[in-house]
Amino acid sequence: NNDVDSDSICGDVDTCANDPLNDSDGDGICDSVDSCPGDFLNDADGDGVCDSVDSCLNDSANDADADGICDGVDSCIGDALNDVDNDGICDSSDSCPGDSLNDDDNDGICDADDSCQHDSTNDADGDGICDNDDSCLDDATNDADSDGVCGSIDSCAADVLNDVDSDQLCADVDSCPYDPLNDADSDNICGDSDCVGIWSEWSYCSQTCGNGERSQSFTIIGEAVGGGDPCEDADNPVLWEACNEFECPIDCVGSWSGWSSCSDDCTSTRIWEVSQEADYGGSDCPELATNDGTEVRSCDCSTTTATTTTELITTTTETTTTTTTTTTTTTTTTT
Secondary structure (H helix, E strand, O other): OOOOOOOOHHHHOOOOOOOOOOOOOOOOOOHHHOOOOOOOOOOOOOOOOOOOHHHOOOOOOOEEEOOOOOOHHHHOOOOOOOOOOOOOOOOHHOOOOOOOOOOOOOOOOOOOHHOOOOOOOOOOOOOOHHHHHHOOOOOOOOOOOOOOOOOOOOOOOOOOOOOOOOOOOOOOOOOOOOOOOOOOOOOOOOOOEEEEEEOOOOOOOOOOOOOOOEEEHHHHHEEEEOOOOOOOOOHEEEEEEOOOOOOOOOOOEEEEEOOOOOOOOEEEEEEHHHHHOEEEEOOOOOHHHHHHHHHEEEEOOOOOOOOOOOOEEEEEEEOEEEEEEOOOOOEEEEE
């Protein structure tokens, strides 16, 4: 047959006898029947896109949501926004896509917009204090007289002493609030009475964690009259105590490493490197929730394979044999 395809290779040694280009990409498939004649990998993932032009070499779906992340390594395959708030929930199914806490108290209000993030009833009495911090849940005035009794159940809502002399007259209307007989002799002089004072509620702790302090103070609201006894607590009117003596939560801290070089399977990886582990109830790094903190992406691993051609020429004469070998880089002549 000589050289049917005119490629300068005789037909009896031509692996692609009817293909003048033969097998240009060296993949063992003649170019005339090679779907990817310039690509020796030949569409490895079977997506109909030759690997030499395939942005997702090992992903047959080829980034279906067009977010720039190949589906083979995309944690949110049908979600182009992926997980904007890094809460581990893809935005397409995240009820609070911009809120990493996601309505912590399940009151139907995303925490980013919830004035009472940990209170599902959201300040039921409308006093501006979230119910989980409100000492008087059903009292909008919140114990107006500061006697430790919520106004809704306080028999003397305006009397901090709550009828201290037990004469069934609240102090705000009792002419002798410390005299149960209420000037029995009508001389306009109330009877003898002891000093009266009250302790305040404990103040808020100075620290939310890590060893704080709080205090309460004693206030005299009725001086001793006549032969009444003085207030002993007035000698030490402020008490202090420790509070919130537990360790503060420490959140996980880290950063992404650089991308590795392209591997043999045409992928590159990076890992989340933790510089501070979460401790004492702190939040874990959300990056560790997916694939143990490892991200993989496709990369272009196509290379140019150098071709070495060796030509062996042997010339024999009566006295001398010469062999010449030629490669792309070295020529050696031996006599």
